[in-house]
Amino acid sequence: MLRWNLYVPSPLEIVRTMLELTELKPGELLYDLGSGDGRGLIMAVQDFGANAVGVELNENLVKSSRETVKGLNLTDRIQIIRGDLFNVSVSKADVVMLYLFPDMINQLKLKFEKELKDGARVVSHDYSISGWNPTKIETFNKGRLFNKHAVFLYKIPSSLVSVTANQKKKCRLIKFYQFLHELVHCR
Ligand SMILES: C[S@@+](CC[C@H](N)C(=O)[O-])C[C@H]1O[C@@H](n2cnc3c(N)ncnc32)[C@H](O)[C@@H]1O
Numbered sequence: 076m077l078r079w080n081l082y083v084p085s086p087l088e089i090v091r092t093m094l095e096l097t098e099l100k101p102g103e104l105l106y107d108l109g110s111g112d113g114r115g116l117i118m119a120v121q122d123f124g125a126n127a128v129g130v131e132l133n134e135n136l137v138k139s140s141r142e143t144v145k146g147l148n149l150t151d152r153i154q155i156i157r158g159d160l161f162n163v164s165v166s167k168a169d170v171v172m173l174y175l176f177p178d179m180i181n182q183l184k185l186k187f188e189k190e191l192k193d194g195a196r197v198v199s200h201d202y203s204i205s206g207w208n209p210t211k212i213e214t215f216n217k218g219r220l221f222n223k224h225a226v227f228l229y230k231i232p233s234s235l236v237s238v239t240a241n242q243k244k245k246c247r248l249i250k251f252y253q254f255l256h257e258l259v260h261c262r
Contacts, residue, residue, distance in 0.1 A: 130155075130156045
């Protein structure tokens, strides 16, 4: 299976737009899957008041980003996990940011549908999540061929249009009726 382990940093301007689009709030928890040099984590914490977790496979990037975080005295707000992003749960994430190759994003889709909580946002640089409905798409066009970017924002559950999402909705409705039933019968 093709895996994109290349490191290509997102321009800071794009990182800022990604975070702004998610409306990341102070105290929320952001995950950057494939966190590179940690720029998304650091901006999320310093400029948006969030806490952040990065997952990165590349040993050198893990080492250097941890050093940067230490130098900025942000070790209590930023955790960088060295490992495969497919093995890390995102169930606690309020926001997940991605700059990954489409085949990886497609493999993550099912994991996200299982793990992400309602209210969570996923923001992806350049590559959309096929089968999901973006809430917003921002495009950047600086004229030159390699200076074109796009950012896709998704919200859980409204961006989920798959069968799983419908099933999730049904489950929530069932839970709500169960709650009402208990309320009426347990008084
Ligand atoms: C295109 S770079 C993006 C870096 C950063 N998110 C940014 O936007 O600046 C993709 C990153 O994902 C990392 N990566 C790729 N596959 C991974 C995996 N399975 N687990 C963890 N990190 C991975 C790469 O090492 C690389 O640093």
